[in-house]
Amino acid sequence: MALPTLHPHTKGDVAAMLREASARGTRILIAGGHRHLDKGNPCGVDAELWTTQLDRLVAYEPADMVVVVEAGMRVGELARILAERGQEWPVDQPADATVGGVIAAGASSPRRLRVGAVRDTLLEAELVTGDGRLVRGGGRTVKNVTGYDLPRLVTGSLGTLGAIVQVALKLRPLPRARRTLVARGDGLELGRRLLDAVRRPSAVLATPGAAEVLLEGWPAEVEELTRAARRVTADLVVVDDADFPTIRPWEERPVVVEAAVTPSRAFEVARAAGRSWGALLGVGIVWVGLPSPDGPLAALRERVAELGGIAPVVRGPGGLGGPEPPAMDVQRRLKAAFDPRGILAPGRGWGGL
């Protein structure tokens, strides 16, 4: 059953549409590229508001390493514009995902050991609240303590506080060289040793039959790190300029969980994860592919909870899971301030916010 869809072309359109939706009590799901909509608890809505027509480049000054774009711009299109000037917004999300969607989902790059989380790249955000007001927070400089950090509040908010309509993003120079090393064998054991031996890798991913290390930087630096990795195992396959990772066993299953634990606990999660998993070592993320959201998901969540973590589903049904969030009274007041009629993805947030 397809829901009615709204296609605003301007921020003013978004404001008018949400104001009307609030007045009528129409429940709205904000959608970008439909790439991250499975993340979140199930929520009933009456219509989708697509941000994909809001896709303008507002300002780009490469020497400032800051770009300002409307939220519906596709990640691939932005990457193309930035690459012309040797820069990137480091998120590594699907090309047809939108900038706003990636931010709202809090979807970070697997290279986060080197490039950080997506929340650290958002400098300024403009948001249309549930009742149609345009609110801006943050600023277009890389350093800023001018008022409360609204950009961080909307990162990962899953469209429950408002529609992100425009953002200023902190950029990085594209690495001069990029190389993936693949070692076959016990992924966890090899990965552990590679993480110890290679300083400043961009990523170390363990899968059931292999460990992959992503190296980025200056050509001589990548050579240097490659030599360090060879001291762990001589049996390395070197792939330059490939997508990372080269294999994603978890994606072969209909349900994908993205478990988050402290880095040292990732090993235990992986051991309890069956056969379709990938563990981002040094970070504490374990992607687990499951055949269904039934029994195995509950067992995995129980194990992750014992290890002090959380195991939200990021593809397929299953929701966020997890314990009761902290300070729910504070969170409810935040929700009420930004979405007073409660029309934005009601219940989708953690704890049913």
Added chain:
Amino acid sequence: MGMRGATGGADDPAPADRASVGTGPARGADVEAARRELEEALGPEGVLADRLGLLLYSRDASMVEGGCALVAFPRSVEDVQACVRIAARHGLPIVPRGSGTGLAGGATPIGDALVVSTARMDRILEVRPEDRLAWVEPGVINLDLQLALAPAGFTYAPDPSSQQTCSIGGNVNTNAGGPHCLAYGVTSNHVLAVDVVLPDGRLERFGSEGPEWPGLDLRGIVVGSEGTLGVVARVCVRLTPLPEDVRTMLFDFETVEDCAQTVSDIIASGVIPAAVEMMDHGIVVAAENFAHAGYPTDAAAILIVEVDGSPAAVEAQARAVEEAARGNRARSVRVAADEAERALIWKGRKTAFGAVAQIAPHYHLHDCVVPRTKLVEVLAGVYEIARRHGLVVTNVFHAGDGNLHPLLSFDRRVPGTLERVLRASEEIVRLCVEAGGVLSGEHGIGLEKREFMPLVFSAEDLAAQDCLRAAFDPDRRMNPEKVLPAGARCGDFAMARGRDVAEAVARMPEGAWI
């Protein structure tokens, strides 16, 4: 901006001469009852109530004079909870305080406040290299944490220039930066979780030890909130591996423009140095006199650039940096030969604010940030403003981030000087905002800059921020009168709902911000 006696107080005017803010008793506050209960909870040595003691805590490193009723020194999270509950019971506002090094008046108390000093909560609770994290109490001094982590091969990256004095709790509340945040990021990037005592005395943990959990990033809201949402009682910080190699370079230029252009050219070449610090002629002379770092005192401006990483990465970056500097007519390049020389180069930079005491007894320091590409234009404007008002301005700042610290030196005992300083300061702030900048890069808004907030934000933006604050502190007892200007109220946000959307949209200046 912050204003203070550069010599540390000896030349300060009498307190009555200072700018002061509402010091009247809070309505209905029962100070005496609060004192008794606090002494019971913390012991007599945990409470300060004598007049001299209270005077010491009536200000921070800004020059705004406030006043407080009591000062408490909790030693544990439970103590903090007791302080907050007792203050709530007796109607006292709460002002959290770290080391008091902020320049914006964020820790200056107002009214019959209870100042909660975290100075005695100074333990590093747990270091877990395998998880790349440490739990610390808020009173731990920034530099002490760095020194404690170094033997294990790690550091806590944010390093404000006041790091010998400033506390991690204070760093969290101001989202502090420092020279090395260009490559490593500000405090928010290095704080994984915070344990916060909310205004009702509850303890809540925001954030997580591992990667972010789903849900609203309340941790991210608390960082930089200037003590207005709760008392930060424990902090989980990220550990960063120490770089294998580091190279510190010093370049000098005949014009400020060449120096500033070098900064842009370095970034454009694809290098993000660990630090890029710029000092102009006036500050170079003062710093050299004080620190004897071997700075070229005939230079119009100098640039300190540090690159770090693996030996190969350091080599490649240093080459690109040198090329950019020579392309902009750098007169000389000095590369620190060893750790001692590196420390000396940094000493001149990090003690520069003390060295300006040679110029005049008082200074007024700004903290604006502008886009990096606007540095030359804004600096020219700052010199022009100072010239017009007959003031001495020197500049030492985090050039890589565009975080300016124009510093006006003056002697406020000379009649009329303070007024000229304040007029010049406001012009500097307006200049930075017009160039697409923001009011503060690392000290926050506090008391001193809150009335400038409408230069940057619309009434609706500010009302939304007040809602955010009220969600944490509905009774408005945490560090009142800070950050938001008088009149920004959450209620306005709610009332504005009937407004014509087109009108609200029309007020947003498209593209005016870059």
